[in-house]
Amino acid sequence: MAHSAEDDHHHHHENSELPETDLRVRTLESLLVEKGYVEPAALDRLIETYETKIGPRNGARVVAKAWSDAAYHDWLMEDATAAIASLGYTGRQGEHMMAVENTSNVHNMVVCTLCSCYPWSVLGLPPTWYKSPAYRSRAVIDPRGVLAEFGLDIPETTEVRVWDSTAEIRYLVIPRRPQGTDGLNEETLADLVTRDSMIGTGLPLLPGTIS
């Protein structure tokens, strides 16, 4: 199916509204500030937090520790909320966590078909594609097709388990530890753990592919 003509059309639609949206948001913000509902410094702090402090490095450290420390691994699989909180990652959009682990027979993948639920506390804000109707609609009915578009070819013998985040439970995929990583420390292992590998739409990097 060719999508280019319609995609163009769609983008045309969306983009034609952007200057209008920009003005609208600025008007709204200034109204709310003047009404005393929001404090400008608080807005800046919220943005700064998610642009610089909370991101997928948090989740990567969780995964690296689970790869390195069997007791931590077991705790994470048993009570992800507590195990993740022990590393200091708590709070908004990570209040209730569950870890789902990839094995040689199982590949996990996370979606929120109804909106864009995502574990902010360990992965930061979701990428645009995660929030797109294209991903949300297809992940549950054609996960293997989606994974192929992301470059993952899952063997027929591997079960694909999709987790639709319909409640306030947030899912973190624990990818398989790559081969050739024996003896690497947690910080080096964390460098291998990509955001997409913790959503289930990617795999960890191999050692040697990063500088």
Next chain:
Amino acid sequence: MAHSAEDDHHHHHENSELPETDLRVRTLESLLVEKGYVEPAALDRLIETYETKIGPRNGARVVAKAWSDAAYHDWLMEDATAAIASLGYTGRQGEHMMAVENTSNVHNMVVCTLCSCYPWSVLGLPPTWYKSPAYRSRAVIDPRGVLAEFGLDIPETTEVRVWDSTAEIRYLVIPRRPQGTDGLNEETLADLVTRDSMIGTGLPLLPGTIS
């Protein structure tokens, strides 16, 4: 639920595209004429036919005859395609007809949830609302709510039968003959039969309400 803000937004969307659409259609038509794919006089004839010749008066005559002539009524209920063709109404979007009759216990209502299938040969072209996602989506899940919006309050003891035109069968609702119409001839009866009463979203007029 208030719809005004969003409706405005929607209309804005649609209307902002109209000058573009107008130009696009004129370009397309001139290309197709020049390529020899379409003949301008044929286009005019198609438009003229549906603007002046084929309309709900056809269906009204069918209904009036069914009200007046028991044998015709039975034939219509048994083989609507043939009974309707006998009055000269045949062809496009009326190739296969079925008549569904309202009684004191049953109210019928027609929709096409998947597109806009409609019995052109007896009702002409469908009104805009019939083709709207609002009607198509709601007619099957909340027919009584839709009917109430059209001013019809159907008693609880009356079964509402919705017909979703998913194939090439086209449905014509035969409304109940209004009281006080004994002795009226077919042409006068046909004046009472509205388009909406043959879709099932209206009732026939009462004698005396028309001039």
Next chain:
Amino acid sequence: MNGAADVGGMMGFGAISHPADEPNFHHDWERRAFAVTLAMGATASWTLDESRFARETLPPAVYYSSSYYQIWEKALEKLMLERGLLTGRELATGIVESRKPVARTLAAEDVDKVLARGAPTERASGASARFKLGDKVRAKNMHPFTHTRLPRYLRGHVGEIVHVHGVHVFPDSNAHGKGEDPQWLYAVRFSARELWGKDRPAGDTVSADCWEPYLETV
């Protein structure tokens, strides 16, 4: 496919605007889009089912923000582009650059005859019907990525055969250049409670026309 066109049971479209005296066409371009679509249909460059598939594959953002004749026009462009009867550059410039032939064209003097004939979809029956009046059947829980006329809201639900329509062209095949593959067609009646849950009125029903391959025994 589970496309934008399949709106049965969807919510959020708001009230139904139904003005009393509405013209058939609101703009002159609607007249032209209507006639051009019919006239191109008469060239036999695609089947009815192919044109429906062209409409339902419009992206939801486009489908829902387009009026009905805009949907027709966009699908017509798409059908012609796909078949090489039109190029994007021709549409952009308005200048004809190619003249791939079509099978036939509709002459003005043939319009009445062609409309009166229509395009019946009933075919001679070969196989005998699997279901009969009164049979309980289940609409299959199927989700093809291709064209189908079994709406999502019916799938998995049990209804009763209330009419046998004969054998008709099968859209799921005919929309994809795979021939007419005629199949028995039935009107199937479902109770509103079966479709939508127990808080619906007891006697209300929804009927739809279902080809035999959409149905299974209960």
Next chain:
Amino acid sequence: MNGAADVGGMMGFGAISHPADEPNFHHDWERRAFAVTLAMGATASWTLDESRFARETLPPAVYYSSSYYQIWEKALEKLMLERGLLTGRELATGIVESRKPVARTLAAEDVDKVLARGAPTERASGASARFKLGDKVRAKNMHPFTHTRLPRYLRGHVGEIVHVHGVHVFPDSNAHGKGEDPQWLYAVRFSARELWGKDRPAGDTVSADCWEPYLETV
């Protein structure tokens, strides 16, 4: 409700655009819309579930042609207009005309604390859980016009309880000012074949979190 947001299994949205290095925000207005939405959320003028309902009730034409932060912004306007915290004229002119108070405002020095605390939805359990690990359950075929977190694609289908999450705030109640009404919450696993038909891979599954009132015994 069966709103535009409920897209699971819908088709026609095309390929997934996933550029490798994407910033969190593409435009400055996205930053501001994000922050304003969070800060207004902190005023406790509505619940999380009320804000989700405000988004999913956007008409499909608007929802699908808006980017995600556009959806947030439009829903934020709607929530504020509904509660009289903002008027259409204020939005049009940018001039404040009313100052209805809010319960609290978020101060910059409290941001870290508020984010770290989050808004847990687990509540002390009163009633005992009706289902246990391994139980087979059916997702109800329900179609409320109000907010629900049971997606359409699961309704009517049978799955297995694979995790018991405890007792959580019930969105169907909390979205409509009817209180938290906490209910047991379960992860339910459905086979892809059960959901989508027999041509799906045998071992593949989709799990979703379902509150007890969404489920019935098989």
